[in-house]
Amino acid sequence: MRKAITLISIIFLGFVNVLAQNAWDEANSLYAAGDYENAIRTYKSIEENEGASDELYYNIGNAYYKLNDYANAIIFYRRALKINPRHEDAIFNIKMAKARVKDNIEVENVFFIKSWAIAFVGLQSANIWLIQSAVCFALALLAIIIFLFASAVAARKAGFYSAVVFIFLFCITLACSIAKHYDETNKDDAVITAGSVTLKSSPDQSGTDLFILHAGTEVEIKEQVGEWINIRLANGDMGWTMLQNIERI
Secondary structure (H helix, E strand, O other), X not given: OHHHHHHHHHHHHHHHHHXXXXXXXXXXXXXXXXXXXXXXXHHHXXXXXXXXXXXXXXXXXXXXXXXOOHHHHHHHHHHHXXXXXXXXXXXXXXXXXXXXXXXXXXOOOOOHHHHHHHHHHOOOOHHHHHHHHHHHHHHHHHHHHHHHHOOOXXXXXXXXXXXXXXXXXXXXXXXXHHHHHHHHHOOOEEEEOOOEEEEEOOOOOXXXXXXXXXXXXXXXXXXXXXXXXXXXXXXXXXXXXXXXXXXXX
């Protein structure tokens, strides 16, 4: 009976894998044929059935780019980079998409140490940072054991200084993992998807018009009041718009 259940499970998993591969092949064929809208639908069905991946989001971003829908292209390139910050093609393509956006928002000046720290944390995914912190912790424990139980003075000194270094690296990598996890799960980053949006000074239509943003502009959500959200631009400017005008990354 157990063998029969195992055999059925293997057959079922094989069938699921075949269907998944067929969906990928179908989506890629639609993309190659220039049928980008149906390619997007098929890619998104893969996401629903199999889950997200950086390559999947990258492909969806490419399809939107081909449709000249740069706002959604940026959204999916950003999602790909949240999963894999080193995806070189997504990094290059998002620059191409952002160059097509009408609004050229200058980034607010950031203290160089903070800017360096953000870039450093973004070098790897949260899971990679966590693995590295675990390795550093294990090496720190090993160094402490050497320091406590080695008979040679030189070995004890080496163990002590190694423990200090690995504890320091453990703290750094763990902090990077926590910060990157927050970035990957943060839902405050968004992109304007409406063609053009007039930002208001308050969360109602009677508010004073501040300035206009266009599709593809990246923003940060600061506050929500009903269907209104207060957004912040990279240059520090803020204003209110309707929730329907943006999509979270």
